[in-house]
Amino acid sequence: MGKEEAGGYPSLIEDSGLASTPARAQVLEILANSQSPLTAREIHATLARTQAVDRTTVYRSLDVFVEAGLAERITSGDRAFRYGMGRRSLHARHPHFFCRQCGDMECLSAGAVELRMEDFVRTFAGLVERVEVRMDGICKNCLRRGGAGK
Amino acid sequence: MGKEEAGGYPSLIEDSGLASTPARAQVLEILANSQSPLTAREIHATLARTQAVDRTTVYRSLDVFVEAGLAERITSGDRAFRYGMGRRSLHARHPHFFCRQCGDMECLSAGAVELRMEDFVRTFAGLVERVEVRMDGICKNCLRRGGAGK
DNA sequence: TGACCGATGCAACCAAGTTGCATAGATTGC
DNA sequence: GCAATCTATGCAACTTGGTTGCATCGGTCA
Ligand SMILES: [Mn+2]
Ligand SMILES: [Mn+2]
Ligand SMILES: [Zn+2]
Ligand SMILES: [Zn+2]
Secondary structure (H helix, E strand, O other): OOOOOOOHHHHHHHHOOOOOOHHHHHHHHHHHHOOOOEOHHHHHHHHHOOOOOOHHHHHHHHHHHHHHOOEEEEOOOOOOOEEEEOHHHOOOOOOEEEEOOOOOEEEOOOOOOEEEOHHHHHHOOOEEEEEEEEEEEEOHHHHHOOOOOO | OOOOOOOHHHHHHHHOOOOOOHHHHHHHHHHHHOOOOEOHHHHHHHHHOOOOOOHHHHHHHHHHHHHHOOEEEEOOOOOOOEEEEOHHHOOOOOOEEEEOOOOOEEEOOOOOOEEEOHHHHHHOOOEEEEEEEEEEEEOHHHHHOOOOOO
16 A cells, blocks of 8 residues: 555654654554544554554654654544644645544545635744644535434 | 624524523623633633633533534644634634644634635535634744744 | 423543653664 | 663653533523
């Protein structure tokens, strides 16, 4: 699934100035292979199927990845952050959809929405580092099995 | 500061099919008078200056307001939701800016960004109920006193 | 008047994430 | 090669933001 060039995730991690460890490489691989952004809990659950890693290590790996731009922290409509590949990992920015019924989040194509903000950024007194566009609603699965009821 | 027509917040609440109580009216008034979206904690702190209300009541008031469209729940870059006036309270949708340094959130003018998503919404299999646009970065105050260092 | 219903308070609980500290494993200096 | 030095990890305790169960209280209505 995830195509990786020579060296794979370890070298991607090292190219960002971080030490590569088995746990970190696996966390990044899980992120890279996912169609949708994942919670730390989901990442840990996947990881734990093959090796025993503490959840703290997952949290800390994600933190350093986000700091280094390797991963992106995405807010959702619920109380848990999601993580996806970051811009430093050949990943284009794109909006997301959050289903308030089942809690699933999906990546939308980068061109799904057109966002123009250059004029604003130019005149804004603060520093804009990133933008998040998220649509909330009911996903098609939840629509099929039961309507938009809370 | 907050201009209110005859009846004020109590009737605004009742017009949404909810019972108006002193606590609810005050929560809504605090929201209406704020320049920026507030956390439940901030609302409770403000409220507590004039009367003893349990934080649970604040949470529950906000829940029913959001459900009724009187208030809007907004995600930020940190772990706490913010609340602002909702669309059913004569409030236009607009983007927000979140400062990752001081945690302050500010409302941006509705025209700050141009967002085109009709084409997407028309062809999307799910139901899109709302959209959130949030910029993250460093606010001008934090820029002045110390740069963008974390 | 009395049954009812919803809003509130309060305590317990929960989920997500963070922190302190000890250890193990790798890296560096010599 | 060996010791001094990081640093990633594990594990437990803690924090924060929010939710839930349950008892009570105050209106509304037959
Ligand atoms: Mn994505
Ligand atoms: Mn706002
Ligand atoms: Zn769904
Ligand atoms: Zn700031």
